[in-house]
Amino acid sequence: MSFDIIGNKGKAVAIVEISKGENEKEIAEEIMKKHKNVKSVLKKVSERKGELRLREYELIAGDENTEVVHKEYGYYLKLDPQKVYFSPREAKERQRIAEQVRPGEKVLVMFSGVAPIAIAIAKKQPEVERIYCIELNKDAHEYAKENVRRNKLSHKIFLIFGDVEQEAKKLNLKFDRIVMPLPFGAKSFLDIAFDCLKENGIIHFYSVGDEKDLFSNGLKEIEAAAKKLNKKIKILNMKKILPYSPRRWKVCIDFSVSS
Numbered sequence: 001m002s003f004d005i006i007g008n009k010g011k012a013v014a015i016v017e018i019s020k021g022e023n024e025k026e027i028a029e030e031i032m033k034k035h036k037n038v039k040s041v042l043k044k045v046s047e048r049k050g051e052l053r054l055r056e057y058e059l060i061a062g063d064e065n066t067e068v069v070h071k072e073y074g075y076y077l078k079l080d081p082q083k084v085y086f087s088p089r090e091a092k093e094r095q096r097i098a099e100q101v102r103p104g105e106k107v108l109v110m111f112s113g114v115a116p117i118a119i120a121i122a123k124k125q126p127e128v129e130r131i132y133c134i135e136l137n138k139d140a141h142e143y144a145k146e147n148v149r150r151n152k153l154s155h156k157i158f159l160i161f162g163d164v165e166q167e168a169k170k171l172n173l174k175f176d177r178i179v180m181p182l183p184f185g186a187k188s189f190l191d192i193a194f195d196c197l198k199e200n201g202i203i204h205f206y207s208v209g210d211e212k213d214l215f216s217n218g219l220k221e222i223e224a225a226a227k228k229l230n231k232k233i234k235i236l237n238m239k240k241i242l243p244y245s246p247r248r249w250k251v252c253i254d255f256s257v258s259s
Contacts, residue, residue, distance in 0.1 A: 005035060006081055006088050007068035012037045013081060015057070017044050028061035039063045042081065047245070052137045053085040053111075053182070072116075075123050075151050079114045083139040086114060089242050093252065094120040096239070097179060097204055100254075103127035105176040108196060110134055110164045110189060115144035115157060117179055122156040132175075134160045134167045164189055174198045183208045183250045190225035194257055202236065202256050211247040214240055218253045232258045 003016040014031045018024050028041040040062035048055050059066075067080040072091045079086050098120040101107060105128050109117050112133035121131055135141045141161040148157045160167045169192070178193045180186040183206045193203050207218030215238045226233045237254040244250045 003031060004088050005038060006070050006079070006086065007037060008071045008076075009037050011039050011068055013040045013042060013066045013068050014038045015042050015044065015081060016060075024060050032061060040066045042066065048085070051185075052140075054083075054137075057082055073120065073123070075119050077114055077116055077119070077143075077147050078150065079143050080139070084114055084137060084143060085140070086116065087242075090116075093239075093241050095124065097121065098124035100202075101125040101128055101177060104129050106173065107131045108134070108168070108171075108173075108175045108178045108193075110168070110178065110180050110186075110193070111136075111182040112144065112159075113137070113140045113181075115147050115159065117181060118144075118157045119147060119151050119153060122153045123151070126156075128156060131157045132160065132171065132173070133157060134162065134164045136161075136163055165192060168192050168196055171196070175201060177202045177204070179204045181206050183244060187221040187225070190221065191229060194225060194229050194231055197257050200256050200258050202254060205253045205255065206241070207251055207253065208244050208248055209251050211249060214238075214249055214251050215253060218251060222253060222255060226257070230259075234258070 003014050005012050005014050007013055024043055031041055032038050041060050042057040043060045044055055045058050046056040066082050070077045094117050101121050112135045115133055118131045118133050121128055144159050148154055175196055176198055178197055186206055209215055209217050234256045239252045241250040241252055
């Protein structure tokens with residue numbers, strides 16, 4: 001049994017992964033007893049699926065209303081984990097990205113969700129020029145709008161509802177940095193990212209790799225896209241992020257692109 005807690009000291013939701021044979025009611029009661037702020041316990045009943053990366057959950061204890069305000073690193077994120085993709089385990093990774101952003105950069109976050117990466121960047125680097133976010137999930141987009149207002153960042157973060165392929169082209173902008181936090185499927189958008197990137201700009205590309213060979217899949221996808229577009233790449237960093245499924249890990253490959 002493992003679980004995550006999303007929320008704050010006043011109200012939180014626990015999301016639990018229960019193994020076969022474990023008593024889910026006892027587990028839920030124990031979590032709520034130990035963590036007084038947990039008002040609902042959700043059991044994972046499916047993997048993430050569909051273009052919106054959502055899981056199916058079953059409420060096994062507590063309040064049916066699972067909307068919470070999550071706090072991390074001094075900023076606040078309102079969301080409902082049943083309606084949007086969000087991982088509290090990636091807080092440090094969001095900070096890792098934010099720490100790399102330099103003053104004056106223009107940043108694009110694809111598949112931006114409730115805007116945790118954009119908000120982390122804007123809080124960590126207040127001299128960033130602008131952060132553009134594109135998200136296809138309407139619920140996530142609406143939460144993102146509220147989160148940007150809540151954190152007083154409307155002057156830094158520009159939110160776009162729609163498909164990355166269409167909306168990125170409409171922007172007709174060149175970015176210093178592009179974040180692609182979609183572990184499955186991001187490779188289909190690499191050509192768009194390359195096209196939107198300034199010379200020697202940086203891409204943070206997320207992928208899923210086997211435990212024994214974490215980065216080969218992601219590297220092959222990046223190299224194939226670069227070859228197709230006649231671009232040169234330079235690998236800057238490769239980072240193991242967190243477990244995705246048994247013996248598979250979510251990873252990030254940071255690289256720069258030049259002609």
